[in-house]
Amino acid sequence: xxxxxxxxxxxxxxxxxxxxxxxxxxxxxxxxxxxxxxxxxxxxxxxxxxxxxxxxxxxxxxxxxxxxxxxxxxxxxxxxxxxxxxxxxxxxxxxxxxxxxxxxxxxxxxxxxxxxxxxxxxxxxxxxxxxxxxxxxxxxxxxxxxxxxxxxxxxxxxxxxxxxxxxxxxxxxxxxxxxxxxxxxxxxxxxxxxxxxxxxxxxxxxxxxxxxxxxxxxxxxxxxxxxxxxxxxxxxxxxxxxxxxxxxxxxxxxxxxxxxxxxxxxxxxxxxxxxxxxxxxxxxxxxxxxxxxxxxxxxxxxxxxxxxxxxxxxxxxxxxxxxxxxxxxxxxxxxxxxxxxxxxxxxxxxxxxxxxxxxxxxxxxxxxxxxxxxxxx
Ligand SMILES: Cc1ncc(COP(=O)(O)O)c(C=O)c1O
Numbered sequence: 001x002x003x004x005x006x007x008x009x010x011x012x013x014x015x016x017x018x019x020x021x022x023x024x025x026x027x028x029x030x031x032x033x034x035x036x037x038x039x040x041x042x043x044x045x046x047x048x049x050x051x052x053x054x055x056x057x058x059x060x061x062x063x064x065x066x067x068x069x070x071x072x073x074x075x076x077x078x079x080x081x082x083x084x085x086x087x088x089x090x091x092x093x094x095x096x097x098x099x100x101x102x103x104x105x106x107x108x109x110x111x112x113x114x115x116x117x118x119x120x121x122x123x124x125x126x127x128x129x130x131x132x133x134x135x136x137x138x139x140x141x142x143x144x145x146x147x148x149x150x151x152x153x154x155x156x157x158x159x160x161x162x163x164x165x166x167x168x169x170x171x172x173x174x175x176x177x178x179x180x181x182x183x184x185x186x187x188x189x190x191x192x193x194x195x196x197x198x199x200x201x202x203x204x205x206x207x208x209x210x211x212x213x214x215x216x217x218x219x220x221x222x223x224x225x226x227x228x229x230x231x232x233x234x235x236x237x238x239x240x241x242x243x244x245x246x247x248x249x250x251x252x253x254x255x256x257x258x259x260x261x262x263x264x265x266x267x268x269x270x271x272x273x274x275x276x277x278x279x280x281x282x283x284x285x286x287x288x289x290x291x292x293x294x295x296x297x298x299x300x301x302x303x304x305x306x307x308x309x310x311x312x313x314x315x316x317x318x319x320x321x322x323x324x325x326x327x328x329x330x331x332x333x334x335x336x337x338x339x340x341x342x343x344x345x346x347x348x349x350x351x352x353x354x355x356x357x358x359x360x361x362x363x364x365x366x367x368x369x370x371x372x373x374x375x376x377x
Contacts, residue, residue, distance in 0.1 A: 053174030060233030064183025136163030
């Protein structure tokens with residue numbers, strides 16, 4: 001394979017092609033049912049997600065962002081409250097806290113990974129903290145055993161948007177905390193054909209609250225007992241996700257296989273590439289992203305693009321340096337690990353349809369960059 005051969009970052013057209021008839025049949029079924037919002041398909045998907053995550057309940061919502069928002073609303077998070085979260089994640093994680101008038105309190109990431117550092121949560125916890133939101137970034141679970149233990153009565157909301165199917169220390173993403181928030185954004189491991197999400201919980205009372213919150217805060221149309229929103233999941237999205245759901249285990253296995261091949265190939269070379277944490281039997285990522293840390297990241301990215309290898313930066317700016325959080329008064333240096341990561345991370349293609357020779361080509365291009373092009377540090 002040479003530079004004229006493209007490696008797609010993710011190819012949803014290819015992924016969906018063998019499922020097309022079933023997807024079309026699901027669309028037809030929903031059209032003929034005349035029921036487009038919530039309904040039996042949503043209930044079926046909720047049951048499926050509850051089974052997969054080991055949570056007792058699952059509530060379908062309109063997106064991963066709305067899952068987080070509904071979860072926080074379900075806990076009555078609002079002005080005067082503080083919510084601890086990681087400094088390094090997708091915008092939605094922190095945005096929802098501020099949208100409710102609460103104050104995000106960021107903590108830095110671990111020294112040897114991209115998830116929040118539980119030791120720093122220990123320092124950040126005080127009486128104003130209404131919830132803690134760890135993110136299972138890139139598909140690998142945060143240290144939930146230590147975190148839940150540390151938090152005691154303070155609810156822990158897992159941002160499991162990228163981690164459906166992940167497990168660690170005998171816990172599964174989505175049932176390890178008070179609530180779990182899942183995204184069905186199209187590029188997630190179980191991606192919908194549009195936006196969608198789910199909140200999971202083992203708590204029956206919270207489940208009920210979430211069902212009320214997702215429908216404008218009312219059990220009936222005539223009475224609204226609390227503030228809610230339109231966070232409902234469409235029947236069409238649930239029906240399409242149910243077609244894809246039985247394939248998730250196999251797609252996850254293919255992602256894990258791809259991650260192992262990257263690890264093997266990179267380990268066979270002497271390059272200034274820091275690899276992501278590898279899987280262990282008791283810490284299994286679902287590899288939503290394969291993220292390396294490298295010097296000269298932007299030059300490498302341009303070089304890879306010139307060789308037909310797409311890559312993406314997740315995430316270029318840690319929350320404390322985002323303009324939208326300027327009012328929190330942070331400055332450069334406050335969370336040095338997140339800052340370092342933001343300048344060095346690069347996500348390489350890892351989607352299930354990737355072939356071994358494509359991964360070999362990606363690694364070869366990275367090696368060529370450092371052997372032939374890179375002069376900096
Ligand atoms: C970590 C994380 N949290 C939250 C979200 C929000 O999910 P959605 O795009 O479904 O609103 C995403 C994904 O986009 C995410 O990656």
